[in-house]
Amino acid sequence: MPEVNSKAEKLAMNNVTGTAFIVAEFRAEENQETIPLYTDNVVKIWLNEKTKEIADKIAQNSPAAKEMIKLRTKYFDDVLSNQILGGCKQVVILGSGLDTRAARINGEKVTYFEIDDSDTLELKEETLKANKISANVRYIPGDYIKDGLIALLKESELDFERPTYFLWEGNTTLLAKKDVILTLEQIRYNVKSFRLSFDYMSERVILRTTGYQDINDYIDKYESMYAPWITGFENIATLADELNLKVIENFSTADLHAQYRPRRSLESNLFKFYFVCTLENMSDNLPS
DSSP states (O other): OHHHHHHHHHHHHSTTTTHHHHHHHHHHHGGGSSSOSSOOSSGGGGOOHHHHHHHHHHHHHOHHHHHHHHHHHHHHHHHHHHHHHTTOOEEEEETOTTOOHHHHSOOTTOEEEEEEOHHHHHHHHHHHHHTTOOOOEEEEESOIIIIIHHHHHHHTTOOTTSOEEEEEOSOGGGSOHHHHHHHHHHHHHHOSSEEEEEEEEOHHHHTTOSSOHHHHHHHHHHHHHSOOOOOOOSOHHHHHHHTTOEEEEEEEHHHHHHHHOTTSOOSOGGGGGEEEEEEEEOGGGOOO
């Protein structure tokens, strides 16, 4: 275990990969609630005093981030669980980081495919094994933009004819818009039947045109500690129409907060501009 812990600390200090540990710390905190939105007993295996120190620093400067991550975790957990209950046997997680769903949410003959950098995936695999936690997952080291998403999935033997659920969490704001659209197009034109869930920011947040100074201040603080947000979408239905996809659900995190935390007040206006959605492509709707 000392070698695994050393790897975790090294990655946690990395400005990019380290974000996975911050998100993991935020997710883990929900376990302490009297009635938690979800239970994640796996995530703690990657956390330590160093990761907590880094996450606490982020939370002090950007308190809304923690709650938004918890809300999206609950939403994505629920959608994923429903997909598996409905018979979906393939789950693809793009930029999986320290996602624990392959160990927490599973079913008979459900296979997960996780794509991320080799260091993160190696740490995940080693730590899960060291803690005797089983997960039916195929790790796919690579960059789904530079290496090509479909090429990576073909190498991992994804069955493109089977219904598949794609989860794309915490990625789109940090990617160029053309790469977000390219990823959606690749899935659209290669997977016969799928649903895909992801989170996204309103373009008005990126452009600083929401009219809320507290949002602009929040972004400035966040980006000074991590990385700039470069992509947002103002109307997800328009994007879906352009790609010949169907919007199944689209909620702001303010909507989720009202549903999941009805007795708590919103911490920030940003919740009104940060969304989660689920899109669908039916097999009989494929281009010829």
